[in-house]
Amino acid sequence: MRSMKRAAVLVLALVLLLSAGASAQQKVTAYTTLFEPTARLVFEEFEKDTGIKVEWVRLSGGEAVARMDAERRNPQASIWVGGVGLDHMTAKDKGLTEPYFSPNRDNIPEQFRDPEGYWIGLYVGALGFISNNERLAELGIDPPTSWYDLLKPELKGEIQIANPGTSGTAYNFVATLVQLWGEDEAFEYLKEFHKNVQQYTRSGNAPNQAVGLGEVAVGIGYAHDQVTILQQGYPVTITFAKEGTGYEIASMSLIKGGKEMEAAKILYDWMLTEKAAQLLASTNVVPFIDVPLMDGAVPISQVNVINQDDVWAASQKDRLVEKWNNEVFRSR
Amino acid sequence: MAVAQPRNCRPLLGGSSWWQLRQDPILLLTVLLVSAALLLFIVYPLVRVFLLSIRPRDEFTLDVYRQVLDSWWLRQSFLNSLLLGTLTATFSTIIGFIFAFALNRTDMPMKGFFGQLVQLPMISPPFMFTLSVILLLGRNGIITKALGLRNLDIYGLNGLVLVQTISMFPIAFNTLNGVLQAINPDLEEGALDLGASRWAVFRSITLPLSFPGLASAWLLVFVNSLADFANPMVLGGTFDVLSVQAYLQFTGMFNAPRGTALAVMLLLPAMTAFLVQRYWVSRKSYVTVTGKPSSRRILKVSPWLRWTLFATCILITLVIFAFYGTVVAGAFVKTWGVNNTFTLEHWRYAWDVGLDSIKSTLTLAAIATPITGVFAMVVAFILVRKQFPGKKVLGFISMLAFAVPGTVVGIGYILAFNEPPLLLSGTALIIVLCFVFREMPVGIESGVASLMQIDKSIEEASTNLGASSGYTFAKITLPLIKPAFLSGLFFAFARSMTAVSAIIFLVSARWHHLTVLILSQTEIMRLGAASVLSLILIIIVLGAFALMRLAVGDTINRQPAK
Numbered sequence: 079m080r081s082m083k084r085a086a087v088l089v090l091a092l093v094l095l096l097s098a099g100a101s102a103q104q105k106v107t108a109y110t111t112l113f114e115p116t117a118r119l120v121f122e123e124f125e126k127d128t129g130i131k132v133e134w135v136r137l138s139g140g141e142a143v144a145r146m147d148a149e150r151r152n153p154q155a156s157i158w159v160g161g162v163g164l165d166h167m168t169a170k171d172k173g174l175t176e177p178y179f180s181p182n183r184d185n186i187p188e189q190f191r192d193p194e195g196y197w198i199g200l201y202v203g204a205l206g207f208i209s210n211n212e213r214l215a216e217l218g219i220d221p222p223t224s225w226y227d228l229l230k231p232e233l234k235g236e237i238q239i240a241n242p243g244t245s246g247t248a249y250n251f252v253a254t255l256v257q258l259w260g261e262d263e264a265f266e267y268l269k270e271f272h273k274n275v276q277q278y279t280r281s282g283n284a285p286n287q288a289v290g291l292g293e294v295a296v297g298i299g300y301a302h303d304q305v306t307i308l309q310q311g312y313p314v315t316i317t318f319a320k321e322g323t324g325y326e327i328a329s330m331s332l333i334k335g336g337k338e339m340e341a342a343k344i345l346y347d348w349m350l351t352e353k354a355a356q357l358l359a360s361t362n363v364v365p366f367i368d369v370p371l372m373d374g375a376v377p378i379s380q381v382n383v384i385n386q387d388d389v390w391a392a393s394q395k396d397r398l399v400e401k402w403n404n405e406v407f408r409s410r
Numbered sequence: 411m412a413v414a415q416p417r418n419c420r421p422l423l424g425g426s427s428w429w430q431l432r433q434d435p436i437l438l439l440t441v442l443l444v445s446a447a448l449l450l451f452i453v454y455p456l457v458r459v460f461l462l463s464i465r466p467r468d469e470f471t472l473d474v475y476r477q478v479l480d481s482w483w484l485r486q487s488f489l490n491s492l493l494l495g496t497l498t499a500t501f502s503t504i505i506g507f508i509f510a511f512a513l514n515r516t517d518m519p520m521k522g523f524f525g526q527l528v529q530l531p532m533i534s535p536p537f538m539f540t541l542s543v544i545l546l547l548g549r550n551g552i553i554t555k556a557l558g559l560r561n562l563d564i565y566g567l568n569g570l571v572l573v574q575t576i577s578m579f580p581i582a583f584n585t586l587n588g589v590l591q592a593i594n595p596d597l598e599e600g601a602l603d604l605g606a607s608r609w610a611v612f613r614s615i616t617l618p619l620s621f622p623g624l625a626s627a628w629l630l631v632f633v634n635s636l637a638d639f640a641n642p643m644v645l646g647g648t649f650d651v652l653s654v655q656a657y658l659q660f661t662g663m664f665n666a667p668r669g670t671a672l673a674v675m676l677l678l679p680a681m682t683a684f685l686v687q688r689y690w691v692s693r694k695s696y697v698t699v700t701g702k703p704s705s706r707r708i709l710k711v712s713p714w715l716r717w718t719l720f721a722t723c724i725l726i727t728l729v730i731f732a733f734y735g736t737v738v739a740g741a742f743v744k745t746w747g748v749n750n751t752f753t754l755e756h757w758r759y760a761w762d763v764g765l766d767s768i769k770s771t772l773t774l775a776a777i778a779t780p781i782t783g784v785f786a787m788v789v790a791f792i793l794v795r796k797q798f799p800g801k802k803v804l805g806f807i808s809m810l811a812f813a814v815p816g817t818v819v820g821i822g823y824i825l826a827f828n829e830p831p832l833l834l835s836g837t838a839l840i841i842v843l844c845f846v847f848r849e850m851p852v853g854i855e856s857g858v859a860s861l862m863q864i865d866k867s868i869e870e871a872s873t874n875l876g877a878s879s880g881y882t883f884a885k886i887t888l889p890l891i892k893p894a895f896l897s898g899l900f901f902a903f904a905r906s907m908t909a910v911s912a913i914i915f916l917v918s919a920r921w922h923h924l925t926v927l928i929l930s931q932t933e934i935m936r937l938g939a940a941s942v943l944s945l946i947l948i949i950i951v952l953g954a955f956a957l958m959r960l961a962v963g964d965t966i967n968r969q970p971a972k
Contacts, residue, residue, distance in 0.1 A: 107919060114930035118763065133919030136930050140661030145915050147664065148824040154836055154918070168664060213550070244662030277565055277647050280658070284644075287935050292550030310935050311745040399663065408483045 106341035111161030156336025162246035238285035247282025254324030455822030506582025565647030582627035584897035589623030740941030756938035775906035786853025816911025853898020
């Protein structure tokens with residue numbers, strides 16, 4: 079009786095394992111750093127258009143690079159869709175991705191793609207301030223519109239931002255200030271700013287959530303993530319720094335040594351079409367291709383953005399983060 | 411001291427262990443297989459990661475370790491990890507013992523209920539639990555506001571000890587429950603009949619006999635707390651711990667060598683605790699189950715004690731209910747904390763996006779659990795009962811994967827199993843193996859603790875009568891350590907259903923995991939959908955617990971040995 083049960087379990091397990099192997103449809107394995115519903119929407123539509131099934135795994139940008147690096151000798155995926163441009167530059171520097179010049183690449187302005195063809199931008203998101211209306215009312219202040227508003231004594235322990243060591247969003251913030259004011263002045267500012275920070279979170283989006291829940295008054299993050307919080311019904315306001323703010327270029331790369339390159343390139347080309355841009359826009363982001371935007375989404379033309387040099391920022395990352403660790407984060 | 415003496419004290423000479431191996435081919439085979447499995451699925455992946463830290467660029471160097479030891483903020487993280495681990499382990503063991511004692515040694519009301527409830531916190535979907543705490547006790551939390559505790563700060567050590575203790579005390583309870591069930595009440599009864607006070611009985615019999623269990627429980631929680639990164643990540647505030655730093659080095663700074671070095675530092679306290687515990691406990695005998703008939707009556711405790719225990723259990727229950735109530739509420743309201751209208755839309759959404767993940771998660775956990783449970787008991791058995799060369803090393807290795815942060819295990823598994831002949835990435839097998847070898851130590855620890863209480867002359871009687879050691883293990887030993895076996899199964903299943911840190915590197919589109927989906931829902935603040943998925947997960951695990959209890963209970967009753 080028992081041995082029969084055991085045999086049944088074994089057979090079941092075998093069947094399940096074997097059935098995992100068989101499938102005739104053309105497919106492509108993708109890592110994606112798009113938000114989960116966005117990825118679902120975009121990839122399902124791609125399958126409808128082309129008949130190619132996208133088998134995708136959702137990872138944060140850092141996790142994607144770490145996983146690609148560990149799998150370097152036998153890559154499991156062929157394309158990485160989404161994730162901040164800086165992470166894609168890291169992947170390029172580590173030799174994890176390979177160049178591709180898509181026939182559709184001209185749909186994307188030249189400054190938002192790699193001249194060597196390693197990565198290409200999909201959409202842009204500006205760094206914004208998200209404020210909890212109720213919390214601000216209690217503190218008796220207005221939503222910040224300048225970087226210096228964040229130094230107000232009323233905001234002590236009321237600001238969240240991610241840790242630049244873990245989050246491309248937060249490193250974008252540090253790099254923006256350095257490009258805006260020069261390194262010395264930027265770090266003087268960061269030390270002052272540090273006194274008002276309640277917590278440096280792991281993920282770039284966590285501060286937006288904390289503000290939504292009223293845990294802190296102000297958070298710094300990407301505007302398109304903040305619009306999502308607003309649309310869920312949380313009482314928040316989104317504002318921008320008038321001195322100029324930074325932005326992310328959510329990008330895409332082909333993974334070096336991927337096994338389904340042909341299908342991956344079809345997906346790559348498709349992601350650069352107007353249709354894909356419309357789908358992306360429906361999830362509050364602002365694609366590089368000109369398509370109608372959702373209510374609340376802020377086109378980059380309406381925000382004062384700095385003249386940002388991501389290649390420079392990527393090359394300075396290790397040094398600036400280490401400096402931030404030693405001079406700002408550990409200074410308490 | 412009323413500790414019963416084992417009747418068979420064979421001197422453990424070095425030569426006798428080889429002799430025993432040669433005498434018993436099944437034992438020899440078992441030891442070989444177990445060692446091979448542990449080497450391949452624990453040591454090899456960890457060595458692959460470790461090599462990154464001493465050979466970052468094709469040549470041997472200890473620079474990474476020098477840097478780590480030199481930076482004071484990493485030393486501070488290390489001390490913080492130790493402090494957190496010690497506090498969590500101590501509180502968890504105390505609470506676990508209170509529950510185990512109340513359930514096994516008193517006639518407290520609602521025991522059935524508490525017995526079920528205590529398993530609940532083991533099923534805490536990652537991040538949902540910390541989210542509940544923030545919603546309740548955060549700066550804008552429901553309780554914080556209701557009680558006007560505006561200055562309450564749960565971000566940091568206090569909050570972490572609270573969350574970890576509540577989610578980890580069931581590990582302590584399960585170990586101690588097995589141990590207390592195995593202590594023959596005749597001893598306590600006998601002492602009472604001879605005129606000892608209840609306190610004297612507790613102090614001189616129950617407590618000392620529980621000692622292996624207490625030590626095991628403390629160790630497991632301590633190690634678990636050190637490796638936990640989901641809670642400190644969200645609730646840490648400015649309180650840095652090593653497991654979080656290790657994760658950040660891997661995925662934030664892409665500095666795998668330094669991440670590994672931190673994980674190695676994390677191993678030191680865990681392994682020290684392990685060695686101390688083994689050394690301490692192994693010096694005494696705790697045998698009370700001798701095969702002679704015994705009564706299974708419940709001892710009378712004073713009403714005062716009875717109601718104190720009851721009140722404590724109720725208090726913990728309320729805390730657990732508050733945490734889980736938040737999840738339940740979140741599943742049925744539009745926007746948590748903002749728009750509290752009743753809705754079922756999250757269920758529809760969660761069903762659409764989650765069904766495949768649920769199926770896949772359940773399959774993986776269902777395959778991994780029985781393997782983990784049986785394997786753990788086999789390891790525990792040979793560790794306690796058999797003598798063979800290299801036994802201490804084997805025990806040590808079996809704990810390794812548990813004590814290392816999941817990120818490191820995950821990276822190690824990719825490095826090790828992404829090339830032929832061991833090309834496992836993308837398959838279900840790699841996830842199952844990761845579950846088995848990572849979650850096995852809880853089963854081993856409870857198995858070891860229970861076995862130390864069972865006189866081996868029972869098993870020897872069986873072998874003397876001609877049964878093989880395999881038959882004896884299946885028919886005599888396994889039934890006797892049923893509680894430990896069950897707790898190993900429960901833990902393996904619950905953890906397989908809620909794992910995230912190692913799994914994030916192993917999931918594929920086909921073999922997906924529910925917790926990864928829950929995580930991505932919390933990222934976009936679809937707390938409703940995340941709550942629904944968490945709730946489904948909790949219900950599945952509870953259902954599986956009931957099934958396992960039935961299945962294992964059934965098998966036991968058919969054993970002639972009882």
